[in-house]
Amino acid sequence: xxxxxxxxxxxxxxxxxxxxxxxxxxxxxxxxxxxxxxxxxxxxxxxxxxxxxxxxxxxxxxxxxxxxxxxxxxxxxxxxxxxxxxxxxxxxxxxxxxxxxxxxxxxxxxxxxxxxxxxxxxxxxxxxxxxxxxxxxxxxxxxxxxxxxxxxxxxxxxxxxxxxxxxxxxxxxxxxxxxxxxxxxxxxxxxxxxxxxxxxxxxxxxxxxxxxxxxxxxxxxxxxxxxxxxxxxxxxxxxxxxxxxxxxxxxxxxxxxxxxxxxxxxxxxxxxxxxxxxxxxxxxxxxxxxxxxxxxxxxxxxxxxxxxxxxxxxxxxxxxxxxxxxxxxxxxxxxxxxxxxxxxxxxxxxx
Amino acid sequence: xxxxxxxxxxxxxxxxxxxxxxxxxxxxxxxxxxxxxxxxxxxxxxxxxxxxxxxxxxxxxxxxxxxxxxxxxxxxxxxxxxxxxxxxxxxxxxxxxxxxxxxxxxxxxxxxxxxxxxxxxxxxxxxxxxxxxxxxxxxxxxxxxxxxxxxxxxxxxxxxxxxxxxxxxxxxxxxxxxxxxxxxxxxxxxxxxxxxxxxxxxxxxxxxxxxxxxxxxxxxxxxxxxxxxxxxxxxxxxxxx
Amino acid sequence: xxxxxxxxxxxxxxxxxxxxxxxxxxxxxxxxxxxxxxxxxxxxxxxxxxxxxxxxxxxxxxxxxxxxxxxxxxxxxxxxxxxxxxxxxxxxxxxxxxxxxxxxxxxxxxxxxxxxxxxxxxxxxxxxxxxxxxxxxxxxxxxxxxxxxxxxxxxxxxxxxxxxxxxxxxxxxxxxxxxxxxxxxxxxxxxxxxxxxxxxxxxxxxxxxxxxxxxxxxxxxxxxxxxxxxxxxxxxxxxxxxxxxxxxxxxxxxxxxxxxxxxxxxxxxxxxxxxxxxxxxxxxxxxx
Numbered sequence: 001x002x003x004x005x006x007x008x009x010x011x012x013x014x015x016x017x018x019x020x021x022x023x024x025x026x027x028x029x030x031x032x033x034x035x036x037x038x039x040x041x042x043x044x045x046x047x048x049x050x051x052x053x054x055x056x057x058x059x060x061x062x063x064x065x066x067x068x069x070x071x072x073x074x075x076x077x078x079x080x081x082x083x084x085x086x087x088x089x090x091x092x093x094x095x096x097x098x099x100x101x102x103x104x105x106x107x108x109x110x111x112x113x114x115x116x117x118x119x120x121x122x123x124x125x126x127x128x129x130x131x132x133x134x135x136x137x138x139x140x141x142x143x144x145x146x147x148x149x150x151x152x153x154x155x156x157x158x159x160x161x162x163x164x165x166x167x168x169x170x171x172x173x174x175x176x177x178x179x180x181x182x183x184x185x186x187x188x189x190x191x192x193x194x195x196x197x198x199x200x201x202x203x204x205x206x207x208x209x210x211x212x213x214x215x216x217x218x219x220x221x222x223x224x225x226x227x228x229x230x231x232x233x234x235x236x237x238x239x240x241x242x243x244x245x246x247x248x249x250x251x252x253x254x255x256x257x258x259x260x261x262x263x264x265x266x267x268x269x270x271x272x273x274x275x276x277x278x279x280x281x282x283x284x285x286x287x288x289x290x291x292x293x294x295x296x297x298x299x300x301x302x303x304x305x306x307x308x309x310x311x312x313x314x315x316x317x318x319x320x321x322x323x324x325x326x327x328x329x330x331x332x333x334x335x336x337x338x339x340x341x342x343x344x345x346x347x348x349x350x351x
Numbered sequence: 352x353x354x355x356x357x358x359x360x361x362x363x364x365x366x367x368x369x370x371x372x373x374x375x376x377x378x379x380x381x382x383x384x385x386x387x388x389x390x391x392x393x394x395x396x397x398x399x400x401x402x403x404x405x406x407x408x409x410x411x412x413x414x415x416x417x418x419x420x421x422x423x424x425x426x427x428x429x430x431x432x433x434x435x436x437x438x439x440x441x442x443x444x445x446x447x448x449x450x451x452x453x454x455x456x457x458x459x460x461x462x463x464x465x466x467x468x469x470x471x472x473x474x475x476x477x478x479x480x481x482x483x484x485x486x487x488x489x490x491x492x493x494x495x496x497x498x499x500x501x502x503x504x505x506x507x508x509x510x511x512x513x514x515x516x517x518x519x520x521x522x523x524x525x526x527x528x529x530x531x532x533x534x535x536x537x538x539x540x541x542x543x544x545x546x547x548x549x550x551x552x553x554x555x556x557x558x559x560x561x562x563x564x565x566x567x568x569x570x571x572x573x574x575x576x577x578x579x580x581x582x583x584x585x586x587x588x589x590x591x592x
Numbered sequence: 593x594x595x596x597x598x599x600x601x602x603x604x605x606x607x608x609x610x611x612x613x614x615x616x617x618x619x620x621x622x623x624x625x626x627x628x629x630x631x632x633x634x635x636x637x638x639x640x641x642x643x644x645x646x647x648x649x650x651x652x653x654x655x656x657x658x659x660x661x662x663x664x665x666x667x668x669x670x671x672x673x674x675x676x677x678x679x680x681x682x683x684x685x686x687x688x689x690x691x692x693x694x695x696x697x698x699x700x701x702x703x704x705x706x707x708x709x710x711x712x713x714x715x716x717x718x719x720x721x722x723x724x725x726x727x728x729x730x731x732x733x734x735x736x737x738x739x740x741x742x743x744x745x746x747x748x749x750x751x752x753x754x755x756x757x758x759x760x761x762x763x764x765x766x767x768x769x770x771x772x773x774x775x776x777x778x779x780x781x782x783x784x785x786x787x788x789x790x791x792x793x794x795x796x797x798x799x800x801x802x803x804x805x806x807x808x809x810x811x812x813x814x815x816x817x818x819x820x821x822x823x824x825x826x827x828x829x830x831x832x833x834x835x836x837x838x839x840x841x842x843x844x845x846x847x848x849x850x851x852x853x854x855x856x857x858x859x860x861x862x863x864x865x866x867x868x869x870x871x872x873x874x875x876x877x878x879x880x
Binding site: 113114119127130258262296297300309 | 861
């Protein structure tokens with residue numbers, strides 16, 4: 001027996017890496033890179049929301065951008081009106097969660113099939129896009145906040161220490177806040193997936209019929225999972241809005257939904273670390289490509305998506321992980337669990 | 352309970368798919384503790400009948416009673432909760448996860464955190480899945496997948512088990528093992544078993560219901576059914592060809 | 593009275609446009625169960641296949657009715673061979689791959705043509721009813737849509753290809769019984785779907801203007817129309833177009849075009865909740 005299971009080792013490694021990243025990066029990285037990483041933190045949170053509902057819940061959602069944007073807009077409108085950030089922060093997560101639960105109720109209790117779910121979530125996102133894009137007029141204001149149509153909402157107040165508006169987060173503080181949020185979401189999801197709820201959700205992904213025959217109310221599980229995914233996406237949206245001090249309807253457009261899906265597909269659908277890496281890698285790539293004029297960003301993103309679907313359908317992280325395990329096993333560094341149980345199985349049958 | 356107090360009863364149960372009547376006005380009943388076999392040629396409506404009982408198919412008309420309670424309109428998961436477990440014809444299992452996790456997910460539905468692990472271990476032992484407990488279910492042979500599914504159903508201590516072709520794809524030894532298992536289960540639960548293998552049926556059951564074209568053709572003791580010329584015509588005769 | 597007449601023409605025009613821009617997607621989805629998210633880009637390619645030759649002096653009608661469908665059809669065949677073929681039966685993967693394709697085509701076209709809107713002058717003049725005027729091109733769009741649907745109906749109903757196509761729709765094994773290999777049918781189908789999208793893009797180009805990112809505006813509408821229509825390609829597309837088109841245009845008439853679009857999207861959600869199999873899953877089941 002090995003001293004550490006792969007799972008525990010992974011957990012430990014993830015914890016060490018997250019602490020190191022949050023402590024070391026601000027010491028060595030210049031300010032503009034810190035800002036950029038803060039943005040990727042909020043994207044990584046968004047990627048995790050899709051990774052959870054799609055990779056583990058088996059529900060393909062075009063709509064994570066909708067919850068992300070709804071969270072961002074809610075935070076923007078409330079914090080402009082209230083000054084302090086505490087209540088806006090809470091409402092900006094609760095409201096999209098409730099909305100996700102309602103939408104989930106509509107879809108899952110209606111027993112819609114996966115393609116139809118995709119259409120409905122896409123349509124909902126587009127409704128937000130259309131609606132908020134046409135709110136430039138003066139009549140579209142909520143309290144002191146102008147919705148501003150495609151010009152968006154500028155000058156959104158930053159997060160402050162609860163109860164003290166004068167102690168608010170500077171851009172470099174947002175690095176820690178968004179970073180800690182990402183770490184909490186990541187470990188929270190790991191915990192959730194090892195709980196009864198998470199394991200059942202994976203079972204439902206594997207075989208919905210069997211889960212029902214065992215007495216699990218599949219509709220309820222999916223609805224709750226969809227709500228959780230909505231909450232995570234909204235948290236990402238709040239972080240994004242804080243990073244930007246600005247939000248506009250682009251968060252709801254097709255390109256945004258496409259990006260989220262590419263992060264998750266490229267990183268690896270049934271993992272949590274893959275989509276985080278995907279969000280960072282493609283974020284950096286998009287940034288680099290943005291600095292030159294010869295090659296269009298969309299061309300590269302599209303090509304990557306096609307290549308991954310055709311040749312690396314599991315995504316990079318699971319594929320690399322499998323190659324590492326295979327390498328370790330063939331070199332004898334790691335005793336293969338599958339081989340040994342297959343062997344016992346054969347012996348069992350012979351005996 | 353008196354004999355007239357049925358565990359399961361269907362009244363005029365009918366299922367139509369478009370113009371095809373798969374189950375036609377079936378009045379079926381089962382007394383507590385009984386082990387019943389269903390036979391009939393392919394397409395006779397046995398599996399559809401099962402799926403109506405678990406509400407995987409919504410009955411077109413008729414009523415289903417379990418312990419004198421009308422369960423016709425209940426959802427699949429609610430019916431499972433009342434104590435009806437089913438092993439479907441094509442094994443319905445969680446392919447992408449290990450055997451032990453399959454059983455645990457079933458056990459945890461009705462047991463607390465602590466006892467779920469114990470129930471899981473017990474069932475793995477009882478069904479004899481110890482050697483393959485860490486294998487992915489998707490990689491197992493058909494027979495083994497059947498046992499995994501039976502094991503999952505057993506975790507809830509069901510009052511009634513529906514087994515749809517539990518020995519399909521099994522070797523002779525495996526079939527014998529399954530027969531022993533079913534006998535053992537029948538000491539604490541009622542069963543309805545769909546089977547084709549008459550030797551197997553003789554070994555486990557005493558009363559047999561014959562389905563033909565969606566309706567009940569005959570219902571009698573095993574020997575009487577096997578001697579019935581009508582049954583031979585539609586069913587046994589065909590197998591000899 | 594004049595207003596009513598014009599409004600009716602506008603409603604019919606919108607319904608026709610919706611049907612026209614969806615039919616290519618419907619053919620591909622109905623027969624191959626492939627959701628082609630690059631459909632919007634096929635429309636865009638069709639628009640450019642009119643723009644470029646017209647600017648080079650080719651008569652508009654030749655580019656519109658020959659060059660655009662032919663060019664986009666060939667692109668479709670190549671894409672089917674290179675990508676779609678390897679993903680049959682994996683609905684989600686085809687959806688993702690065609691989305692990648694959509695981004696790739698937009699990127700490539702932006703590199704070639706730049707991100708600027710170009711126009712094709714609208715042929716025909718305008719007509720007047722009483723004091724109100726509107727473009728005659730609307731009648732042209734309506735007429736072409738009617739012809740396309742009619743031809744598609746005749747092809748599906750009376751030709752050998754139609755028979756094979758209907759057989760493939762129900763069960764891909766049946767096509768092999770008829771002595772045709774399913775891959776060949778699929779390639780042809782995808783090509784035809786693409787060609788129809790190319791034609792639609794060509795016809796919409798003079799009204800919408802031509803831009804590399806124009807496809808995004810159409811894909812959601814086409815997607816909703818096809819899914820809302822359900823299994824039957826022609827009946828479904830027609831029925832869903834009437835339903836959504838009428839809702840969109842009537843709401844627009846009473847409020848604004850944004851509310852009209854939002855109403856269309858809300859109607860789509862409600863429709864799918866009530867009829868999860870689309871309109872033809874419940875009504876017109878025997879339709880084509």
